[in-house]
Amino acid sequence: MKVKPLADRVMVKLEKGEEKTAGGIIIPDTAQEKTQTGVVVEVGDDKDVIKVKSGQKVMYDKYAGTQVKIDGAEFLILKMSDIIAVIE
Known part of the structure; x- marks a missing residue:
């Protein structure tokens, strides 16, 4: 299925945060960092507002979208x- 966001919206493929520390301790989702990262896969059609393009890695707030x-x-x-x- 193909999905194209509208207006000033961007579709991002989620990247999971680290679930274990270097010492092997498992970190629950609630204790992980608040900011998240992902890769832009589609952008809306409002070219005046959208400043990112497909393929770029971005950081966004945990509870957004x-x-x-x-x-x-x-x-x-x-x-x-x-x-x-x-993120470059």
């Missing part, structure tokens, strides 16, 4: 304003 599952993969649809930074 709408999470969707497409063909078994997890994605997040965010507003451009919810993206904190581009």
Whole structure:
């Protein structure tokens, strides 16, 4: 299935955070860092507002956006304003 976000929205493929420390201690989801990262896979059609492009790794707030599952993969649809930074 193909999904294209509208307006100033961006679709990001989720990346899971570290679940274990170097010493092997498992970290629960509630104790992990608040910021999350992902890779942009699709962008909306508002080119004046959207400052990222497909393939870029971005950082966003943990509770931002709408999470969707497409063909078994997890994605997040965010507003451009919810993206904190581009990771290079």
